[in-house]
Amino acid sequence: MPTPSLPLEERATATLDHPQDVIVFDDVAISFEENMVLDGISFRLPRGETKALFGVAGSGKSTILKMALGLLKPDRGHIYTLGEDVTQMREEDLFDLRRKVGIVFQESALFDSLTVHDNVAFRLMEEGSASIGEIDERVREALRFVELEHTVAMFPSELSGGMRRRVAIARAIITEPETILYDSPTGGLDPVTSTTIVELLVKQRDVYKTSSLLVTHRLQDAFMMASHVFDPKTNHMRHVEPGGRVEIPMAFLILREGKVIFDGDLHQLVQTKDEYIREFIS
Amino acid sequence: MAAGDFLSSIEFISPVDYAKRKIQSVQEYALLAAQSVANLFRRPVYGADMMQQADSIGFGSLPIVLASVFFTGAALALNSATTLSRFGATTVIGQLVSIGIVRELGPVLAGLVVAGRNASGMASELGSMIVTEQIDAMRALGTDPMKKLVTPRVAASVVMLFFLTILGDFMGLLGGSVVAGVLLGMDAHEYWSNAWQTLVFSDVFMGLMKPLVFGFIVATIGCYYGLTTKGGTQGVGRSTTEAVVASMILIIAVDVFVTRFLMVVLGS
Numbered sequence: 008m009p010t011p012s013l014p015l016e017e018r019a020t021a022t023l024d025h026p027q028d029v030i031v032f033d034d035v036a037i038s039f040e041e042n043m044v045l046d047g048i049s050f051r052l053p054r055g056e057t058k059a060l061f062g063v064a065g066s067g068k069s070t071i072l073k074m075a076l077g078l079l080k081p082d083r084g085h086i087y088t089l090g091e092d093v094t095q096m097r098e099e100d101l102f103d104l105r106r107k108v109g110i111v112f113q114e115s116a117l118f119d120s121l122t123v124h125d126n127v128a129f130r131l132m133e134e135g136s137a138s139i140g141e142i143d144e145r146v147r148e149a150l151r152f153v154e155l156e157h158t159v160a161m162f163p164s165e166l167s168g169g170m171r172r173r174v175a176i177a178r179a180i181i182t183e184p185e186t187i188l189y190d191s192p193t194g195g196l197d198p199v200t201s202t203t204i205v206e207l208l209v210k211q212r213d214v215y216k217t218s219s220l221l222v223t224h225r226l227q228d229a230f231m232m233a234s235h236v237f238d239p240k241t242n243h244m245r246h247v248e249p250g251g252r253v254e255i256p257m258a259f260l261i262l263r264e265g266k267v268i269f270d271g272d273l274h275q276l277v278q279t280k281d282e283y284i285r286e287f288i289s
Numbered sequence: 290m291a292a293g294d295f296l297s298s299i300e301f302i303s304p305v306d307y308a309k310r311k312i313q314s315v316q317e318y319a320l321l322a323a324q325s326v327a328n329l330f331r332r333p334v335y336g337a338d339m340m341q342q343a344d345s346i347g348f349g350s351l352p353i354v355l356a357s358v359f360f361t362g363a364a365l366a367l368n369s370a371t372t373l374s375r376f377g378a379t380t381v382i383g384q385l386v387s388i389g390i391v392r393e394l395g396p397v398l399a400g401l402v403v404a405g406r407n408a409s410g411m412a413s414e415l416g417s418m419i420v421t422e423q424i425d426a427m428r429a430l431g432t433d434p435m436k437k438l439v440t441p442r443v444a445a446s447v448v449m450l451f452f453l454t455i456l457g458d459f460m461g462l463l464g465g466s467v468v469a470g471v472l473l474g475m476d477a478h479e480y481w482s483n484a485w486q487t488l489v490f491s492d493v494f495m496g497l498m499k500p501l502v503f504g505f506i507v508a509t510i511g512c513y514y515g516l517t518t519k520g521g522t523q524g525v526g527r528s529t530t531e532a533v534v535a536s537m538i539l540i541i542a543v544d545v546f547v548t549r550f551l552m553v554v555l556g557s
Contacts, residue, residue: 076429099433106431116426130430135333178430 027054028087029186029218030075035084036265037070044070046265048084052186052220055256057212059221059229061287062262068222069113072188075220076108077101089185106130109179109187113194113222115171117163117178123150124159127178149177153207169200176207180215187211187219193228205231209244212256213237226288233257233273249274261287317517321439322509328433328440338441346407346442347449351456353406354399358457361398362390362464370473379473383483386465391488391496395458397544400503403450404536408511411442412532415515416525424516434516443508450504451497458496491555495548502547503540510536 030052037045044067052058060068073079074086077093086093091104117126127146131137137145150156153173163171172192179187189208193201205228211217213236223229235244236253247253259276261269261284269276269284276288302310369385415438418424427434462484469475514532518524 073425078425078428102428102431102433105429108429110426110429112422112426112429114422116422118423118426119421129432133333133430133432 028052029054029089030220031085031087032071032075033085033087035074035081035086037067037074037079037081037083043265045081045262048262048265048267050260050267050270052218053256054185054218055212055216056258057208057219057221057232057256058258058260059223059232060260060262061223061226061229064224066262067265068262069190072110072190072220072222075188076105076110106134106182107184107186109182109184111172111175111179111187111189111192113190115163115168115175117171117174119163121162122159123155123161123163123166123174126163126174127181129178130182145181146177149181150174152180152210153177154203169196169204172196172204173207176204176211180211180217183215185218187217189219189221189223191222191224193223193225201225201228202231206237206244208232209235210237214239229257229259230273233259314517318509318513321435321513321516322505324435325439325443325509325512328436329444331436333436335437335441338437339444342441342445343449345410346403346445347453350403350406350449350453354402354453354457355460357402358390358395358398359460359464361394362386362461363468364464365389365394365461366465366468367472370468379475380479381483382465382469382473382475383480384487386469387462387484387487388492390461390465391458392492393496393544393548395461396454396496396499396503397540399450399454399457399500400507400540401537403446403453403504404507404510404540405533407446408507408514408532408536409529411508411511412515412518413525413529415512416518416528419516419518420521420525439508439512439516442512443505446508447501447504450500450507454497454500491551494555495551498551499544499547502543506539506543507536510539 028051032048032050035045035048036043044065048067048071050058060071062068070079074081075088075093077086077088077096077098081094084094088104089107093101093104096104117123118129121129124143124146125132127149128142131142131145146159147156150159153176155170155173155177158166158170158174163174166174176192192208193204196204208219208221209232212219212232221229221232233255234246234249236247236255237243238245247255255273258272259269260267263283268281269279276284279285366382366386369382370379373379373382373385415424418427418438424434424438427437462481465484466477466480469480470477511532514528514535518528520527
């Protein structure tokens with residue numbers, strides 16, 4: 008199911024026509040040293056939805072996340088994040104926008120010279136609008152969310168890979184952003200830790216209604232997110248039968264050779280006749 | 290790796306592309322240097338980070354700067370004594386050491402020592418942050434790495450190298466004094482009087498302007514190579530080496546131009 012670029016008349020008003028979209032990619036292309044990585048990518052992320060991005064290694068999934076935040080500039084096309092065209096913004100202006108979007112990097116990217124507390128509090132301390140007591144309270148709250156309150160005084164080097172990812176999630180959610188970008192949050196982790204992290208993502212999606220782009224190689228994680236909802240009563244996620252009354256805001260996007268070859272929900276994904284996709288999901 | 294594989298792994302670029310890359314590097318460096326200064330006048334100003342860097346660069350480099358200039362002063366006195374004794378003019382050792390250390394050797398040695406210690410430190414620290422995506426994380430968290438990381442290092446290097454040079458100059462004169470007193474039997478009062486009275490405003494001014502320039506070179510070069518690191522841990526090592534080499538060469542080369550410029554300005 009290839010997704011063509013937005014029609015000309017829609018491009019200029021991409022976000023005005025769809026105020027519910029938090030991220031819009033419109034005919035975006037980028038290359039690195041003459042190697043075209045993404046060529047004419049277009050998709051939308053509606054508010055409250057989680058969209059899982061799939062593709063083989065080097066297909067440009069992480070590049071999409073970095074472009075959504077303006078960390079990389081595309082060679083062509085427009086990217087609207089929270090209604091702002093990040094391709095036209097100066098670096099100084101992007102800093103304000105980035106404060107409204109959380110990101111969890113592939114290798115966590117925690118500041119290794121700072122404690123877990125200072126890593127999680129980094130954004131609040133930089134903004135300088137909260138008191139020390141308030142920052143401490145919010146840091147503990149964010150760490151409690153990822154069940155790592157006891158690590159507050161530790162350094163990243165003292166944590167396991169899974170714990171570092173959870174601290175990175177705590178750092179991303181502390182300012183309660185409208186949108187979170189996850190770059191392989193379960194990559195290289197054991198199944199038990201992966202499930203713990205997937206549960207955190209589901210909790211963030213269902214309890215705080217956060218929109219997110221999720222880059223992952225693990226199809227089973229995305230399928231789990233598409234078939235589970237978070238139950239605040241038990242503080243765990245629970246399975247939802249397909250076709251039930253609960254609608255799960257989860258979509259899938261598959262990249263191949265720089266193009267989007269699928270953009271749809273779980274039902275459409277399992278129904279697809281595309282051989283490449285069928286092989287991919289099997 | 291077979292010879293054929295090795296040869297095929299080597300990237301050949303045309304002289305035009307090479308020149309373009311070098312010009313682009315100079316442009317990027319100039320931009321970083323200009324932004325590091327402009328950010329001093331833009332909010333937020335990271336005072337705590339500046340103090341932390343001042344502690345690391347200034348106090349951390351103090352022992353090696355003092356030691357290197359002390360022994361250079363002593364060696365200068367020894368070498369001067371050998372030559373001056375032929376003319377029976379060993380009493381002017383104080384003047385020679387004083388002019389040599391204050392105008393030239395103090396600032397240059399302090400600059401080179403700080404370059405060796407801190408340009409490498411900055412390049413490796415920022416380079417490691419680049420390859421582990423910490424710089425991207427900082428930008429993603431809404432913080433400008435130029436303001437948070439580069440400007441405090443530049444400001445701290447400039448200020449601390451100025452004071453390190455003053456202390457280094459004193460240690461250089463002290464080194465000369467020890468040699469003059471212990472090995473040559475000179476009267477300490479005579480040495481220090483000569484050393485003090487020979488200095489004029491232009492000597493001191495020149496000697497204290499140079500560390501400001503050298504401190505700026507050390508920090509901007511260290512940060513530039515760190516922030517342009519490519520290629521993982523191997524790239525960090527390469528950036529570190531290049532930062533030290535480039536900052537040392539630049540200090541020695543710029544010293545000639547600054548000296549000539551100040552001589553013209555001061556009419557000395």
